[in-house]
Amino acid sequence: MNSELAESVRQARRPHKVEGWQLFVRTVYARAYPRLIGQQREKSWMFFDIFLPMMAVSAYVFIYRAIGAPEEYIGFVVIGGAMTAFWMNVLWNMSSQLYWEKEQGNLALYIMSPSSMMAVLLGMAMGGMAATILRAGVIILLGSLLFHVSYAVVSFWQLFIVLVFTMLALYGMGMMSASVFLLLSREAYHFVNLAQEPVYLFSGFYFPVKSMGLWVSMLASLIPLTLGLDAMRQLAFPGGAALGFLTVPVEIAILIVLSALFLVGAWWLLRYMEKLAIQEGRLTESRR
C-alpha cells in the first residue's frame, strides 16, 4: 500500500505535458522567441539591416533624380529597399538555418523532441518575419521622410492581402529550401551567397520588373517577392499600375497558388529529408 501511495505521489509530481495542436502552438512560439528577443539584445542589425540597405536606396534615388525618372520610381526604390530585408532574412535565417542548427547540435534535439519539425520551422519563420517587419518598416519610414515619397493607396484591403500572401509564399519558400539546404552541408553557405544579389536584379527590387521583359519577369515570379513587390507598387502609387507587370488580381491569385505550393512543399520535403537523414545517418553527422 505504501509503495502504491509513493507511486501515486510520484506520478502526481510529474509535470503535465500538452500534446497535439497545443504542443504545436507552444513550439511555434518558443522557436520564434529567440528571433524576437534577439533583435533587442543584438543591436548591430540597425547598421546591417537598415543603414546598408538605405545606402543602396539612396544611390538609386540619386540616379533616378539625376536622369529625371518619374517620381514614382523613388517610391518604388524605397519599397524595394524595404523588401531586401525580407529576402536577406529568408536566405540567411531560414534557408540556411537548419544547416546551422545541425552544426550547433540543436537539430538533433528538435527532432528528438515530441514536437513536429514543421512547428519548429514555422516558429523560425514567424519570429523572423515579425523581426523583419520592424526593419522593413523603419526603412520605409526613413526613406519616405528623407526622399519625400508620397503614397496614394488604391485599396488598403488589396494591399493587406498582397502583403499577407507575399509573406506566406516567401517564408513557405524559405521553409522548403531549409530542408534542401540541410542536405547540402557546407555548400549551403555558397548557395545563399549566390542567391542574394541576382534576385535583387531579376525581381526588380530597385526598378519595375516589367523592364526585364516578359520571360525573365515570368521566371523571376517564382520568387514571391517579385509579384508581391510589383502589386504593392501598383497599389501604393498613382502611376504604379501603368508600370505593373500583371494586373493586381492576377498577381494575388498567383501568390495564393505559390503560398499553397511552397507550404505543402515544405511539409513534404521536411518529412522526406528527416526520413532520409535518419536512414543515412546524416542528421547529426555533418562530416560523414
Added chain:
Amino acid sequence: MDFAIRTDHLGRIYKIRGGKKTEPRQLEALHDVNLEVRHGELFGLLGPNGAGKTTLIKILTTLLAPTSGQAWVAGLDVTKDPEKVRPRINMVSGGEASGYGLLTVRENLWMFAQFYGLSSGESNRRIDELLEIVGLADRKNTKSSDLSTGLRQKMNIVRGFLTDPDVLFLDEPTLGLDVGASREVRRFVRKWVVDNTDRTLLLTTHYMAEADELCDRVAIINQGRVLACDTPATLKHRLQKEAIFRLEVSPLNGSGPSLFESLPGVRKVLYRAQDGYSVLEFILEHDDVLGGIVNTMTTQDIHILNLQKHEPTLEDVFVDLVGRSMEDVESSQDEETSPG
C-alpha cells in the same frame, strides 16, 4: 519481462563516400548488439572513442535507423513508433553547444521545455528547482554565451532532466569538464536515480572510474561489439582469481614486453616507457607466476624499482577483454584516421 531499453541483434553500417574516383566504403559501427536494461537502472556503456556508443544512443533516441535488428525504448519500437518514443526520452551530450547564445540560461531551458509541452509556469518552477540543485541558480539570467564550458554543461544537464523523461541518455556528460565540475555532475546524476527509482538512465563514457562509480551495470563495447555486460563488481571479480601486478623497472632497452609474454601463467603484459624507467603491468594466472618474471628480470639485468599488487579495475577488465588499454585503442584509431 518489460525492459526500459532492449536491443535485439542491432547493427548499423555507415556508407562513407569516397572522393570522385574512389568507391564508397562501409564502416560497421555496431554489430549484433543485444542489450536489456531494466527500469530504474543506471546502465553504463563503456568503450573507447569510436567504439559505437554514440551510434547506439542515436538509434535509441530515434535519430538514426539501424541497418539490422531492432530496438525498443519504454517498450516501443524506435523505428516503427518514433513519435511515441520521443515524449518519453531526452538526451544530453558532452561538449554540446545547443541553445542560443543570445538567450539567458532560463530562456534557453524554457524554450526546450516548450518543445515537450510543459506550460510556462511548470517550466519555470522546474527550471528554478533544478538550477538550484546544480548550483546554477545565480546564473539563470546570464546569457548562455557568457557561460564557461562547465557551467554550460550544467545547463545542458538541466535541459535533459527538465522534461522528466522515463529514459534519459547521457552521452559522455563529463567530457571536457574539470575534475570539480565532473564530480558535481556525477553527484547530481546519482541523486536523480536514487530519487526517481522508476526512471532509467543510460550513460556512455570512456572514463572507467565514472562507470565504476555511477553504474548499476556496465556493458563494455569495442569496435561495435558488446564484449561483456554485468555489474562493475562482477566484471572485476572475473579478474580477482588472477593476480595483477604493476612494476616499475630499469629501462628495457628494446627487449620490450615480448620477453615476458611467453612465460607460463602470464595472461597479459602492458608496457609503457617512461623517462628513465619502464612500467610493466602484468595480469597473471596466479601470484606464483611472479617468481618466473622476477627470475627473467634478474637474468636480463633488469632492476625492479617498485612493485605493486592491485585490485582489478574496469580498466583491467577492458585490457583482459580487448588485449590493449583503452588509451592504446584510441591512439591506434587516431593513427588510422590521421591523414597521410
